Amino acid sequence: MSRIGRKPIPVPVGVEVAKQGQVVTVTGPKGTLTRSLHQDMKVTVGETEILVERPSDEKLHRSLHGTTRSVVANMVEGVTNGFTKNLELVGVGYRAAKSGDKVTLSLGFSHPVVLDPEDGIEVEVPAVNRIVIRGIDKEKVGAYAARVRSIRKPEPYKGKGIRYENEVVRRKVGKTGKK
Numbered sequence: 001m002s003r004i005g006r007k008p009i010p011v012p013v014g015v016e017v018a019k020q021g022q023v024v025t026v027t028g029p030k031g032t033l034t035r036s037l038h039q040d041m042k043v044t045v046g047e048t049e050i051l052v053e054r055p056s057d058e059k060l061h062r063s064l065h066g067t068t069r070s071v072v073a074n075m076v077e078g079v080t081n082g083f084t085k086n087l088e089l090v091g092v093g094y095r096a097a098k099s100g101d102k103v104t105l106s107l108g109f110s111h112p113v114v115l116d117p118e119d120g121i122e123v124e125v126p127a128v129n130r131i132v133i134r135g136i137d138k139e140k141v142g143a144y145a146a147r148v149r150s151i152r153k154p155e156p157y158k159g160k161g162i163r164y165e166n167e168v169v170r171r172k173v174g175k176t177g178k179k
Helices: 059-080 138-149
Strands: 016-020 023-028 031-036 042-045 049-053 083-090 095-099 102-106 113-115 121-127 130-135 161-164
Touching: 016 042, 023 059, 031 059, 049 059, 059 083, 059 138, 083 138, 095 121, 121 138, 130 138, 138 161
Parallel strands: none
Antiparallel strands: 016 023, 023 031, 042 049, 083 130, 083 161, 095 102, 102 113, 121 130
């Protein structure tokens, strides 16, 4: 039995969960999220908690059990608190600036990179070397942060690039001269 799938999902005060067929809708103070779940997973919505059950011990059902529970729990967490990803720009001359909704990145290319935030995503630039990405959908926040990071991944020799906050970049030793 899945340890994660067995745990009930607590529903905080102010959050409403509705289930229609296999579509789960979670509404809270930060917004509304809707997700269609696998037809075999049984989701029971109670007053103070949500339970996810599987019909059998087949491999597919076992793998979907914990995943479905995590998806619904992230929906509840997103509409109550939201999710945040922090990125750091490391490198001489690497900087970010926000003008309106767009974020302009100077990353050592011959041109600045201009990014538009997706729907449901807020992007802040508190400092020239930091980017904060916020939203209620964990999947969208993570995907957008990964897309921004992929523009200039941290390189292993000098460590320059865009990295997640507290990400450890494994450094390599460079070339050594002849003696």
